[in-house]
Amino acid sequence: xxxxxxxxxxxSGIGGLSTLLYLSETHLxxxxxxxxxxIVKGSLNETNTNWAQGGIAAVYAIGDDFEKHISDTLxxxxxxxxxxxxxxxxxxxxxxxxxxxxxxxxxDKKNLQEFDLAKEGGxxxxxxxxKEDQTGKAIQDALVTSLGALNNVTILEQTSxxxxxxxADNFFGLIVYDNKNKSHSNIFCGKLVLATGGLGMLYxxxxxxxxxxxxxxxxxxxxxxxxxxxxxxxxxxxxxxxNGQISFLISEALRGAGAILRNEHGDAFMHKYDDRLxxxxxxxxxxxxxxxISSQNNPxxxxxxxxxxxxxxxxxxxxxxxxxxxxxxxxxEKEFIPIxxxxxxxxxxxxxxxFGETTIAGLFAIGEVACTGLHGANRLAxxxxxxxxxxxxxxxxxxxxxxxxxxxxxxxxxxxxLKQIDKKFIQQIMSKYAGIIKSKEGLIVxxxxxxxxxxxxxxxxxxxxxxxxxxSILEVAILLIQDAQNKTTNKGVFYNIDLV
Ligand SMILES: Cc1cc2nc3c(=O)[nH]c(=O)nc-3n(C[C@H](O)[C@H](O)[C@H](O)COP(=O)(O)OP(=O)(O)OC[C@H]3O[C@@H](n4cnc5c(N)ncnc54)[C@H](O)[C@@H]3O)c2cc1C
Numbered sequence: 001x002x003x004x005x006x007x008x009x010x011x012s013g014i015g016g017l018s019t020l021l022y023l024s025e026t027h028l029x030x031x032x033x034x035x036x037x038x039i040v041k042g043s044l045n046e047t048n049t050n051w052a053q054g055g056i057a058a059v060y061a062i063g064d065d066f067e068k069h070i071s072d073t074l075x076x077x078x079x080x081x082x083x084x085x086x087x088x089x090x091x092x093x094x095x096x097x098x099x100x101x102x103x104x105x106x107x108d109k110k111n112l113q114e115f116d117l118a119k120e121g122g123x124x125x126x127x128x129x130x131k132e133d134q135t136g137k138a139i140q141d142a143l144v145t146s147l148g149a150l151n152n153v154t155i156l157e158q159t160s161x162x163x164x165x166x167x168a169d170n171f172f173g174l175i176v177y178d179n180k181n182k183s184h185s186n187i188f189c190g191k192l193v194l195a196t197g198g199l200g201m202l203y204x205x206x207x208x209x210x211x212x213x214x215x216x217x218x219x220x221x222x223x224x225x226x227x228x229x230x231x232x233x234x235x236x237x238x239x240x241x242x243n244g245q246i247s248f249l250i251s252e253a254l255r256g257a258g259a260i261l262r263n264e265h266g267d268a269f270m271h272k273y274d275d276r277l278x279x280x281x282x283x284x285x286x287x288x289x290x291x292x293i294s295s296q297n298n299p300x301x302x303x304x305x306x307x308x309x310x311x312x313x314x315x316x317x318x319x320x321x322x323x324x325x326x327x328x329x330x331x332x333e334k335e336f337i338p339i340x341x342x343x344x345x346x347x348x349x350x351x352x353x354x355f356g357e358t359t360i361a362g363l364f365a366i367g368e369v370a371c372t373g374l375h376g377a378n379r380l381a382x383x384x385x386x387x388x389x390x391x392x393x394x395x396x397x398x399x400x401x402x403x404x405x406x407x408x409x410x411x412x413x414x415x416x417x418l419k420q421i422d423k424k425f426i427q428q429i430m431s432k433y434a435g436i437i438k439s440k441e442g443l444i445v446x447x448x449x450x451x452x453x454x455x456x457x458x459x460x461x462x463x464x465x466x467x468x469x470x471x472s473i474l475e476v477a478i479l480l481i482q483d484a485q486n487k488t489t490n491k492g493v494f495y496n497i498d499l500v
Contacts, residue, residue, distance in 0.1 A: 003409050006035045009195060011196045014389055118256060160177045165413070186410070198212040201423070232348045236252075261285070264296045341436060350369055433445055
């Protein structure tokens, strides 16, 4: 197997694949002068991208403009966003939609000419490009299909990156683990792109797929990269109330289409919390639901979709309708859906500049793993797919810049030594003390418990991937708690009862 590359991309969601496709459009690649390797821990389609429902935001409709989208993004983010980045991403958004269409993504249309744009919580205009309620799948399928046309890229599936070192000569050494054959090897590269997605598995209930164990943040922090705002975790207000860690997401586009939140008595309650009612930003809706749950007997509230036009349910929300029936035998056109807020999105992550480069030269972070400044203290709905593709494009000039060092093949490194970690215990601690509502005392308890766990854990005799992920979860959880302890005010998704 080839061992040295110009660029290694880790991850096959919208972040990783759009980086690869933009690279494939450069002269260097077309001239055969860019050696690229794509590494993913599952199969190419096993990503969170594949599960995105609502869509991707971009100004297009008559009456909408960049200023409005910029303002909505800043309001949701509590004005701690990086305004220059917000402007750069939002002004680029329409051309990025063109790129997605060019790569084969089909968005829903109202008629032959006009695209059918939806409105979601926090957006003042209809600007969400979607494909029914399976937009992520439409994007993922198109990107994977486009990838098939590239014949000079090395693709390693079922392979996890479990360690990264930076060599004195400015190139990276990766230890990769073959999850099927349970063997490891070394790969070297000049530039490394981490597009490893989110960290949902830190919590006991999340909309994220199992792969979201924070690996990119763990690997980057071990290299000494700056990690920023990890405690800005967005909880989705409407996860289906059911057993298991991965909670099926009931898209907020349903609230945009007229669905109403009701408590156990069937009473609407959002008017008590925000003038924007069901269309208030996610953090406000999540906290309102937590408050309602704490003053009633049921551990969930309801989303009433019986008011939504049946034709709209069938046309725009076929997957939600089907999943509610499959999972809990519920007819959403006749019955209320039981829901609870669940972990959904990491607004913080590895700090990057406007080109997606981290504080370590040559190391890039693209997609949910990165903290770009776009979201500030809270992500506006449908701005995350946008952020991922935007930074994939912004990164190209720096990624293709010539570096003076050439990649060498160094001596083989052994697998890292891991500790025996109980992942479930971390998830319980994080959900109890570092969830939607935090307190100073709760964060101290969480930090002590996890630090003790780390200190006292025994060394694992043999490497296994489950424990690598558990180690990653533990390290990232500790970083998140430390970040929460350093916050001095409540902003956006961050809420500590002891702060104002
Ligand atoms: C249910 C759901 C609905 C959503 N709906 C929307 C929406 O409507 N609009 C919107 O804008 N956003 C939405 N989001 C958020 C959005 O989907 C994600 O933020 C985005 O898809 C993340 O893309 P990504 O490329 O960063 O990572 P992902 O798509 O999660 O891909 C991560 C990749 O990294 C790989 N990986 C991870 N660790 C390693 C490792 N150690 N070694 C090798 N490979 C590794 C994985 O195999 C995978 O290929 C939703 C998220 C969820 C979960």
